[in-house]
Amino acid sequence: MPGIQAVAQLAGVSTATVSRALSGKSNVSEKSKDAVLSAAKELGYVVSSNASSLATGRTRNIGVVVPFLTKWFYTSVLEGAESALLSHGYDLTLYNLAGGGDERRSVFEHFLLRKRVDAVIAISLELTPKELTGLLALDKPVVGVGGPLRGVHTLSIDDVAVAQLATEHLLSLGHTSIAHIGGTKDFERDFHLPTNRRIGYESALEAMGIPVNPGLFRAANFSLEGGYDAAKQLLGSPRDRPTAIFAASDEMAIGAILAARDMGLSVPDDISIVGIDDHELSAFFGLTTVAQFPELQGRMAAELLLDQLHPETRKPGSINTALPFDLVVRSSTARPRSGR
Amino acid sequence: MPGIQAVAQLAGVSTATVSRALSGKSNVSEKSKDAVLSAAKELGYVVSSNASSLATGRTRNIGVVVPFLTKWFYTSVLEGAESALLSHGYDLTLYNLAGGGDERRSVFEHFLLRKRVDAVIAISLELTPKELTGLLALDKPVVGVGGPLRGVHTLSIDDVAVAQLATEHLLSLGHTSIAHIGGTKDFERDFHLPTNRRIGYESALEAMGIPVNPGLFRAANFSLEGGYDAAKQLLGSPRDRPTAIFAASDEMAIGAILAARDMGLSVPDDISIVGIDDHELSAFFGLTTVAQFPELQGRMAAELLLDQLHPETRKPGSINTALPFDLVVRSSTARPRSGR
DNA sequence: GTGAAAGCGCTAACAT
DNA sequence: ATGTTAGCGCTTTCAC
Numbered sequence: 001m002p003g004i005q006a007v008a009q010l011a012g013v014s015t016a017t018v019s020r021a022l023s024g025k026s027n028v029s030e031k032s033k034d035a036v037l038s039a040a041k042e043l044g045y046v047v048s049s050n051a052s053s054l055a056t057g058r059t060r061n062i063g064v065v066v067p068f069l070t071k072w073f074y075t076s077v078l079e080g081a082e083s084a085l086l087s088h089g090y091d092l093t094l095y096n097l098a099g100g101g102d103e104r105r106s107v108f109e110h111f112l113l114r115k116r117v118d119a120v121i122a123i124s125l126e127l128t129p130k131e132l133t134g135l136l137a138l139d140k141p142v143v144g145v146g147g148p149l150r151g152v153h154t155l156s157i158d159d160v161a162v163a164q165l166a167t168e169h170l171l172s173l174g175h176t177s178i179a180h181i182g183g184t185k186d187f188e189r190d191f192h193l194p195t196n197r198r199i200g201y202e203s204a205l206e207a208m209g210i211p212v213n214p215g216l217f218r219a220a221n222f223s224l225e226g227g228y229d230a231a232k233q234l235l236g237s238p239r240d241r242p243t244a245i246f247a248a249s250d251e252m253a254i255g256a257i258l259a260a261r262d263m264g265l266s267v268p269d270d271i272s273i274v275g276i277d278d279h280e281l282s283a284f285f286g287l288t289t290v291a292q293f294p295e296l297q298g299r300m301a302a303e304l305l306l307d308q309l310h311p312e313t314r315k316p317g318s319i320n321t322a323l324p325f326d327l328v329v330r331s332s333t334a335r336p337r338s339g340r
Numbered sequence: 341m342p343g344i345q346a347v348a349q350l351a352g353v354s355t356a357t358v359s360r361a362l363s364g365k366s367n368v369s370e371k372s373k374d375a376v377l378s379a380a381k382e383l384g385y386v387v388s389s390n391a392s393s394l395a396t397g398r399t400r401n402i403g404v405v406v407p408f409l410t411k412w413f414y415t416s417v418l419e420g421a422e423s424a425l426l427s428h429g430y431d432l433t434l435y436n437l438a439g440g441g442d443e444r445r446s447v448f449e450h451f452l453l454r455k456r457v458d459a460v461i462a463i464s465l466e467l468t469p470k471e472l473t474g475l476l477a478l479d480k481p482v483v484g485v486g487g488p489l490r491g492v493h494t495l496s497i498d499d500v501a502v503a504q505l506a507t508e509h510l511l512s513l514g515h516t517s518i519a520h521i522g523g524t525k526d527f528e529r530d531f532h533l534p535t536n537r538r539i540g541y542e543s544a545l546e547a548m549g550i551p552v553n554p555g556l557f558r559a560a561n562f563s564l565e566g567g568y569d570a571a572k573q574l575l576g577s578p579r580d581r582p583t584a585i586f587a588a589s590d591e592m593a594i595g596a597i598l599a600a601r602d603m604g605l606s607v608p609d610d611i612s613i614v615g616i617d618d619h620e621l622s623a624f625f626g627l628t629t630v631a632q633f634p635e636l637q638g639r640m641a642a643e644l645l646l647d648q649l650h651p652e653t654r655k656p657g658s659i660n661t662a663l664p665f666d667l668v669v670r671s672s673t674a675r676p677r678s679g680r
Numbered sequence: 681g682t683g684a685a686a687g688c689g690c691t692a693a694c695a696t
Numbered sequence: 697a698t699g700t701t702a703g704c705g706c707t708t709t710c711a712c
Contacts, residue, residue, distance in 0.1 A: 001455075001478075003689060003690085004689065004690060004691095005689080005690095013698075013699085014698065014699045014700075015689090015690075015691090015699090016691080016692080016698070016699060016700080016701095017697085017698055017699075019690070019691055019692085020691090020697090020698085023691085026692095026697090027697060027698095028697070028698085029697060029698085032697080032698080046450065046453040046454045046455075047454055047689085047690075048394075048454065048455040048688090048689055048690070049454040049455055049456045050390045050393040050394045050399065050455055050456070050688085050689080050690090051394055051688070051689035051690040051691085051704090052689080052690055052691075053390040053690090053704090054388075054390045054391055054394050054688090054689080054690070054691090054703095054704045054705065054706085055689080055690045055691040055692080055703080055704055056690085056691060056692085056704085057704075059390065061433070061456070069415045069416075069418060069419040069422070070412065070415050070416055070419055070620065072410065075409045075410050075415050076409075076410055078409060078434075079409040079410055079436060079438065082409070082434060082435075082436045083436065083438075083439045083443070086435070086436075086439070086443060086446070086447070086451075087443075091433050091451060091456060092433065092434050093401070093431050093432065093433045093434070094418075094422060094432050094433070094434045095422075095426070096419060096422045096423065096426075098419065098423075099423050099426070103423070103426060103427075106426070107426070110386060111426070111431060113386040114386045114387055114388060114389040115341070115386075115388040115389055115390055115705095116389045116390070116401070116431060138341070224621060224624055225624045228624070261601070280410065281564060284564055284565045284568070343705060343706085344705065344706060344707095345705080353682075353683085354682065354683045354684075355683090355705090355706080355707090356682070356683060356684080356685095356707080356708075357681080357682060357683075358706095359706070359707055359708085360681090360682085360707090360708095363707085366681090366708095367681060367682095368681070368682085369681055369682085372681080372682080387705085387706075388704090388705055388706070390704085390705080390706090391688090391704070391705035391706040391707085392705080392706055392707075393688090393706090394687095394688045394689065394690085394704085394705080394706070394707090395687080395688055395705080395706045395707040395708080396688085396706085396707060396708090397688075455689095
């Protein structure tokens with residue numbers, strides 16, 4: 001592991017010139033630049049990021065905190081962020097909070113504070129005031145994805161509007177008896193996602209003058225299995241069976257599709273089903289859904305952060321950026337059977 | 341951000357004593373230790389990992405390289421590794437190679453070399469000799485998961501034995517016409533996984549004196565959809581339809597279950613199906629499978645690495661550790677219909 | 681048990 | 697355009 005000194009010696013210049021030549025910032029003559037570059041290559045020199053960080057105060061490393069790792073959505077955001085950061089020469093240090101309360105505390109009270117990272121991306125995490133204070137005290141940029149965070153630049157999707165769009169799609173097909181599979185209370189903590197989606201659903205119905213029927217609501221845990229069980233309940237009684245189901249996530253919607261099949265119901269002839277996400281499995285199941293582009297979200301978060309780290313290039317930005325979403329119509333939705 | 345100096349001043353000791361008290365290694369009197377600890381807490385002091393790394397040469401940071409991020413298997417390994425590392429005070433810096441060849445090169449030629457990490461875990465990656473040389477030249481521990489790597493301590497599963505076990509389960513139920521959905525050539529590069537599993541399948545058949553029928557083999561891409569398509573082919577002609585399918589992954593096996601259902605076949609009455617993985621969805625689908633415990637694999641890799649980083653505690657270990665696997669019988673397999 | 685001081689490898693003034 | 701030099705914040709001999 002040769003140091004900068006070795007390169008300087010071989011190139012016949014000072015260490016300062018080596019540093020300048022390699023970083024490309026300052027003015028260096030073509031001649032010395034070439035000498036440095038070829039000396040560096042010859043020796044296989046790579047800067048010590050620690051020494052560099054210590055000297056500059058910048059680490060070129062971003063901390064990313066996720067609530068789960070084994071869920072498609074989070075890993076997709078992560079993938080987007082990782083590749084954007086990598087292409088800018090940044091490393092990504094990962095903190096997964098899935099383990100439980102203790103892990104969470106140590107991440108926020110210890111790991112993130114030891115100056116290993118230049119900035120933090122928090123994915124779908126509603127930070128406590130204490131956590132937030134700790135982070136902001138670092139005086140480093142923080143970007144949140146998934147919901148508003150006080151004093152932090154965030155990227156978030158309008159969950160109410162997303163749910164409205166999904167519901168309106170069903171309404172526009174002519175459905176009037178539309179059930180909703182939402183999230184349980186456990187998922188409220190992250191930006192009230194279940195409530196917001198339910199509000200969107202209800203407001204779309206009300207806008208069409210359709211009364212909300214509480215009997216057509218079921219809560220589940222955002223899993224395939226949860227969606228399956230909920231749908232079985234919803235579809236159980238042939239008497240007042242809905243003609244459509246709006247599930248708050250694709251995984252639950254896919255569960256609902258499987259439940260319908262198991263009950264001998266045809267999708268979409270007997271029952272239309274729509275979800276939210278555009279999950280990797282959704283195309284396979286022909287699921288109509290409102291896509292939210294998690295990989296793009298990760299990329300946007302990373303780029304927003306890099307912007308803030310390089311104020312020269314900084315474009316003015318609002319404190320909360322709206323994330324795009326889009327209705328993707330596949331084969332799980334259709335007009336309700338006319339015979340009803 | 342108070343420094344060690346501030347703590348020393350408040351505690352009325354030297355910076356050296358603070359360092360000693362905080363690291364707990366050296367002898368420090370109870371009195372100064374208490375003084376240091378409370379001063380540190382009062383100021384909210386957290387060491388600068390960069391300064392510490394520079395001084396010690398150790399970063400307490402592990403680089404983890406994965407080929408994909410959005411696959412259940414890899415994220416599970418990652419989760420296991422992350423939580424094990426975190427609990428030992430280590431950070432995890434993530435490098436995802438899914439982006440393409442260029443990313444891969446820059447990770448190996450630049451990112452991993454800049455002394456940011458103490459060691460590297462390579463998950464399901466067959467490193468090129470060049471990559472391996474570069475890593476080993478760092479003189480840092482490297483642990484591979486998923487297959488043998490020359491000169492590297494690896495954790496790997498005996499894919500041949502796993503496939504044999506799955507096939508033998510079907511044989512023991514009385515099946516003699518067993519199809520196999522394997523992987524396409526694209527997946528060969530990572531330790532010849534498709535080939536090994538196919539070998540296990542064939543050797544199990546041969547051990548029972550059952551000739552291998554090439555017509556009962558289909559290759560797919562390890563996805564649900566791929567398994568679905570392959571199964572449709574396999575189950576298409578009622579004349580020589582197999583009574584069982586062994587798929588090289590649970591996702592493909594689940595695809596096969598869905599294909600069977602779509603064709604009006606009952607699982608397991610008409611067709612038994614077994615996979616490999618114990619994927620998060622497998623229980624829901626009642627899939628019989630050979631579990632390989634990815635989270636445990638990640639945890640083991642992390643612990644192996646930490647062992648190597650702390651030679652005092654080091655237990656002697658072989659260069660290749662076998663990973664556990666276990667048959668999980670659910671409802672997708674049964675005796676073949678007696679009537680045949 | 682504790683302090684003084686010499687680095688760890690690099691960057692950024694400052695001088696030339 | 698380039699060299700000299702003073703740190704960055706910690707750890708670790710080496711004395712005492």
